[in-house]
Amino acid sequence: MDRSPPPPHGPPHRVPEAPSEGVPPGGPEVPPEVHRRRWVILAVLMLSLLFVVLDNSVLNVAVKTVASPPPVGIGATQSQLEWAINAYALVFAGLLFTAGLLGDRIGRRRTLLFGTLVFGIASALAAFADSPVELVAYRAVMGFGAAFVMPATLAILMNVFERDEQPRAIGVWVGAVGVAIAVGPVLGGLLLEHFWWGSIFLVNVPVVAVSLAAVALLVPESRDPAPGAIDPVGVALSIVGLVLLVFGIIRGGELADLTDPTVLLPVVGGALVLAGFVVHERRTPHPALDMAYFREPAFSAAVGGIALVFFALMGVTFVSVFYLQSVRGFSPLQAGLLLLPLAVTQLLFAPRSRLVVRRFGARAVCAAGLLVVAACLAAFAGFDTGTPVWVVELVLFAQGAGMAHVMPPVTVAVMQSLPREKAGTGSAVNNTFRQVGGALGVAVLGSLLSAVYRGGIEGHLDAVPPGARAAAGESVEATLAAARHLGPAGEALVAPAHAAFLSAMHVTALCAAAVAAVGAAVVAAFLPGRRRPARDGGDPERAAEGGGARESVGR
Template sequence: MTTYALPKFRQQLILVVLMVCSLLIWLDNTVLSTTLETLADPALGLNAGPAELQWATGSYTLAFATLMFTAGALGDRFGHRAVLVVGLVVFGASSVWAAYAGDAGQLIAARAAMGVGSALIMPASLAILMWTFTGPARSTAIAVSSTSAGVGMAVGPVLAGVLLDHFWWGSVFLVNVPVVVLALIGIALLVPDFRSPVVRPLDPAGMLLSVTGLAALAYGLIRAGQVADWGRTDVWAPIVAGLVLLAVFVRVELRSKTPTFDPRLLARRAFGGGNLALGLLLFAISAVTFYNAFYLQGARGYSPMEAGLAGLPTALGAILGAPVGAWLVHRWTLRLVTVPAMTVAALTMGAYGLFGLHTPLVRIEIVLLVQGLSIGMVLGPVTAALISTLPLDRAGAGSAVTNTVRQTGGVIGIAVGGTIMSIVYRSAIEPSLDGVPGPVREQALVSAEQARYIAAMTHRPALGRAADDAFVHAMHVGAVWIMCITLLGAAVLLLALRSIHKPTAADEGEPGSQPEPVRGGGPIVDEAAPRAGEGAGADARLAFEGDDTGTH
C-alpha cells in the first residue's frame, strides 16, 4: 500500500486533541485534591471520613495503574481510536456519576470508573501520537504533549477554588463533561483509525495476571499509606501476592507467542533503565506534592485558592521545561540534558528540608519554579525516547508499560511518603504530649491536622504550635529521603542512556514512513510495520545505541 505523511496542519490539530485528552486526567487529579476538605464537611459535602477520602483518590489510582497493560493491548488489537473513544465516554459518564454521588461509597465507585476511563485514554493517546508523527516532529510532539500535565497542575487547583466558591462540590466533576465532548468531536473529525497490520490475538492469561497482580500490589501500597504500618497483614500480604502474580505474569508472557507485552524489552538497558528512572521520579513528585499540600494549607494556613496560586510556579515550570528539554536534546544528547536536570530536581526536593514556618514565600516560589523546569526537561524527552525504541505495532502496549510504571511510582511515593511523615511526626510530637489527657493525646498523635483541630477545640495553643513544629520536622526528614530517591533515578539515567549522535540531514525522515489514510473511514495500516526509530530523524537520534540485547 502506498503511504504518505499526514498534512502538517492536521498533525498539529491531532496533537491538540490528544493534549485535551491528557489534560482531562491531570485536571481531575488536581481538582480532587482541592475538594477533599469540602467533601469531609457534613453540611457542604458528604461527611466523608479520612479513610473514605483516601480511597476516593486510591480507587482511581488503583484502576488506572492496573488496567493500562490491558488497555494498551486492546488498542493494538482493536485500534487505538476506538479504545480512546470508549475511554472518553467512560470518563465522562463516571464524572457525572461522581458529581451526583449520594454518599462517600458511591463517590469511591465513581472514581474507580473514572480510573478505568483514564487507563483506556492514556496508552491510546500516546500510541496515536506515535503513528501521527515521524522524524524530529515525533519526539518534539511527545515533549510538547507532556505540557498538558503542567497545564492541569496549574489550572486544576485554581479552577476548583472558583467552582467551590460559587457552586456545590459536584461541579468540580461536571466540568469534565464539556471537555470530553470537545475531545470526542476532535477525534471524529481529525484522528484516523491507526491499526497494526498484524492482527494479534488477545492474551487473556496475561491480562488477568497483570490486572490482579498490579491490583494487589497497588492495594497493599495504598493501605500502607493509610495505616502507616508496613507490618500489618492487610499491607504486606497483598504486596507479596501482587509481586508473586507479576512474576508469574512475566513467566507466562515470556512463553507466549503473542504476549500482551514482551518482558524482554525491560531487559534492554535503555527501555528498562529509562522506565525505572521515570518511576523513581514520579515516586518523588508524588511524595513531595503530598508534603507540599499539607505544608501550605496546614502549617502555613493558606486557603485552597491561595495554595493553588502558590503552586503555579511548579506548573508553569513544567510547561516551559518540556519544550526546552526537547530543544536541548535536538542539539546535544538525551543523557547530557536529562541527567543534570534530574539532579537539579533532586536538589529542589531536598530544599524542602530548609523550609520552615516563616520561610519567605518568594524563596519557596523560586525553588518550585526551578523544580517544575527540571521535571519538565526530564519527563518529555525521556518518554519520547523510550517509546521511540518500540515497534509501531506495539506502541499501545509499550506506552502502557511506561504509564503503568509512572502510576505505580506515584502510588508508592504517596504510600512511603505518608508512612515516613506519620512515623516521624508521632515521634516528634510525643514529648509535647506529657500531661495531656488521653483522648486529646490520641487525637493529636493521628496527624498535625487532627492536633490543630483538637488544640483549637480545647484551647491549647501550645499543642497547635507543637503540631506545626513536629510536621515541619517530619517534612524535613521526608525531603532527605525524596532527594536521595531522585538522585538514584539520575544515576539510573546516567547508566541507562548511551551517547546519542546529533541528527544529520539523512535523519530527517522520508515521506512514506507514515501510514496512508484509507478513504471511507477504513483502518490505517502500515504494511511494513517499521520500528519507531527507522528512517525518522529524531527517533534515529533518540534511539538508544548499543542496547544490551537485540530482543524486540
C-alpha cells in the first residue's frame, strides 16, 4: 500500500478499496505512550465538547426567567433575549473555520486550552450580568471560546487514534454531541427549579476547571508540520462571509420572513463574499482551504449530507418544542425529558454504527438512516392534541436511531478524506456545515411554520382588539397570550390556535421530511459503497487503512 503523504495542496487523498496482495496493514502512526491512553484522551475531549454543545440550547429554557424583572431576572426584552441566544451562535459559526485553521498551525491542544479558558471566564461573567446588554456581550465571548474548542476536539481525536479505530472513536464523539443537545434543556430546567437564572452559566465554571487540568495533563499536542504560508485574505473572507450569512439566516428566523431586506441583504452579501472566498482559494498558491477536496464526490456528499440532515432535524426540533409546551401543555423540564430518546439512541447506536457500515457500506447505511429520519419527520404530520405520548417517544427514538447511523459515517468520510495534518481544517468544515445547516433549518422551516399558522388563525382573531391582531397572529404562543389577556372571552381562541398550529406543524414536518429524503438521495449517489475485504482475511477497516500523512504527535 502506498503510505506516502499527498502533496500539501494537491488533490484529496483517496482511501483505496483494498490493499495489494501481501501488503500488511502497516505499523502504528501514533506514539505508543499516546496510543495507550487514547480512550482516556477521548473522555477528556468529550468533557470539553459537553459544555460547548450544552450552551447552544441551555438558555432556551431560561428565557422567561431572564425576561422577568429583577431580582428574579434582568428584565430582558424579546429582542434582547433573541440576541442573547443568537450572539453565541453567530460568533461560534463565524469563527469555526478560522479556529480550525489556527489549530493546524499553532497546535490543537493549545487552541483547545485557549478556547476553554475564554469560555469559562465568559460563563462566570454571564452568570452575574447586571443587564441584558452585558449578557449579550458575554454570550458572544462564550461563542468565541467555543469556536476554538469544538474543531480542536475532533482534530485531536484523529491524531490519537489509528485509522482503523477512528470510526469507533468518531461514533463516540457524535454520540456525545447528541447527548449534550438533548440534555441541555433538561439541565437548564433542573437548575432553574432550584437556583437563580445565572446558575445555567455558572455551572460551566467547575466543568471548565476540570477540563483545563485534564487537557493539560493528558492530551498530546499535534499540529501541521508544514502549514505553508498564511492566507490572510482567505481567512478574512471566510469570517466576513460566514458572519453575514449566519446573521441573515438568524434574522430570518427571528422575523419568520425570509423576504425582509434585513434578511436578504446579509444573506446575499454573505453568499457573494463566500463565492469570492472560493475564487480566491482556487487561485492563491497557499489556500486556507484547498478547493480540490470538494472535487472528491465522497467529501462533498458527506458535508452536504451533514448540512441537509441538520437542516431538517433542527427545524423540526424547534417546532416540536412548541408542540410539546404550547399545545400539549408540558413544562420546559417535562418537554426536555420527553426529548431524551434522541440522546439515548445517540449514546447507544452512534458508537456502534461502524459495525453496520463495515457490513453494508457507508452509502447504504447513511441512505437508510436518512430515510428513517425522513419517515419519522413525516410522522409528525400525524400528531395532534390527543396523540399518545408513547407514540411521540417511539418516533423520537427511531429518529435518533436514524441520526446515529448517519452522522458518524459522514463525519468519518469528511475526516478521512483529508490527511492527518489537516485534521483541524476537516473538523472546521464538518462543524461549519453542521451549524449553518441547522441555523438555516430553524430559519426556513420556522418561517414556513409562521406563514401557515398566520393563514390558519387570522379568521379567528375578531375578539382581539384591532391594534393587537397582527401581534396575536405571529405564533401560537402570541395567540394564547392574547387569549389569556382577554379572560373568559379568550377561551374560544384556544382550540383554533391549537388547530392552526397543528396544521402548520404538519406542513413543516412534511417539508423537513422531503429535505431529509433529498439528503438520502445525495449520499446514495456519491458516498462510497461497501469496501472489498482484504485478500488475507484481515479486517476490512484495517484493509482500508492508510492515507493520513504522518505527523509528530507527542507531549
